[in-house]
Amino acid sequence: MTQNCAIVTGAARGIGLATTDLFLEMGWQVAMVDRDSDELTAVAESRSTVLALPLDVSDPQAAAQMVRETRAWAGRIDALINNAGVAEFGPIADCNFEMWRRVMATNLDGVFLCSQACANALKATRGAIVNIGSISGLRASTLRVAYGTSKAAVIHLTKQYAAELGEYGIRVNAVCPGPVRTKLAMAVHTQDIIDAYHDAIPLNRYGTERELAEVICFLASDKASYVTGQVLAADGGFDSTGVGLPALRSPR
Ligand SMILES: NC(=O)c1ccc[n+]([C@@H]2O[C@H](COP(=O)([O-])OP(=O)(O)OC[C@H]3O[C@@H](n4cnc5c(N)ncnc54)[C@H](O)[C@@H]3O)[C@@H](O)[C@H]2O)c1
Structure with missing residues (x-):
């Protein structure tokens, strides 16, 4: 039987790397896409049945190249994981157009471009797309005008794609992570933010x-x-709960 193949974007570290490793444990082969070519090469070298593709997901030509090279290598694409993302936090007044575009280019344009580029290959396998949103796309919060809006758009894009590609057997879903201690999160989470998250998350971590x-x-x-x-x-339950949770908790 031919081995399944997933494309994981933003695969050089963090959630994308952990996802790559789980696919490998499941017996899939993985095309690892990341624009950080040094980090990507280093992690790909220590893994087998992976293809390293040092590409920027916000570039339409790169998205086409990603599909071409993956098909040439594996002959098929069974899943696309749109995970590459950037986080830049700041007040609305400080969010200039360059920052807005940087965030949208990767977080939203990248998801659109890669999904578009993979659609035909996924029709052939009746495959799946998983987009990585964020709790910041589900609930508005301070400092996230670009990031939160990009992730809310990804959530809607997921539904648009699911509506249109369902007839080809392609499933499209989104995962919205709460906070995870990756390089992306630690660059924007101060100790105050970490403490506040612990208070607001029922699982408390x-x-x-x-x-x-x-x-x-x-x-x-x-x-x-x-x-x-x-x-x-x-x-950890963040999205399902309202304000005032810490005060309502029973003392430990
Ligand atoms: N860590 C969290 O707390 C958290 C919370 C909610 C959502 N997310 C989302 O999860 C996803 C993964 O985040 P992470 O925390 O693992 O981040 P990370 O910074 O550890 O990894 C992201 C990877 O994406 C790559 N990347 C960024 N822009 C790219 C581009 N244009 N083209 C190709 N590669 C690109 C980076 O080089 C990096 O290797 C992101 O979409 C992020 O928004 C993370």
């Missing part, structure tokens, strides 16, 4: 990369064969 990978790979796999157009928050 950050998630791990592996916990996110488990949800992503589930949605990409046949185990989720009747699930499409859904948004799954893997966030």
Whole structure:
């Protein structure tokens, strides 16, 4: 039987790398896409059945190249994981157009371009797309005018794609992570933010990369064969709860 193949963007570290490793454990081959070519080469060298593609997902030509090279290598694409993302936080007054475009280019344009580029290959396998949103796309918060808006758009893009590609057997879902201690998060999470998250999350802690990978790979796999157009928050309960939770908790 031919081995399944996933494309994981932003695969050089963090949630994308953990997702790559879980796919490999599941017996899939993985095309690892990342614009950080040094980090990508280093992690790809220590893994087998992977293809390293040092590309920028916000470049339309790169998205086409990603599909060409993956098909030439594996002969098929069964899942696309749109995980590459950037976070830049700041007040609305400080969010100039360059910052807005930087965030949108990767977080939104990249998801659109890669999904578009993969659509025909996914029709052939009746494959799946999993987009990585964020709790910041589900609930508005301060400092996230560009990031939160990009992720809210990704959530809607997921539903648009699910609506149109369902007739080809392609499933499209989104995973919205809560905070995970990756390089991306640690660059924008001060100690105050970390403490506030702990208070606002019923499970009372950050998630791990592996916990996110488990949800992503589930949605990409046949185990989720009747699930499409859904948004799954893997966030320790953050999205489901309202304000005032710490005060209402029973003392430990
Ligand atoms: N860590 C968190 O707390 C958290 C929370 C919610 C959502 N997310 C989302 O999860 C996803 C993964 O984030 P992470 O925390 O693992 O981040 P990370 O910074 O550890 O990894 C992101 C990877 O994406 C790559 N990348 C960025 N822009 C790219 C581009 N244009 N083309 C190709 N590669 C690019 C980076 O080089 C990096 O290797 C992102 O979409 C992020 O928004 C993360």
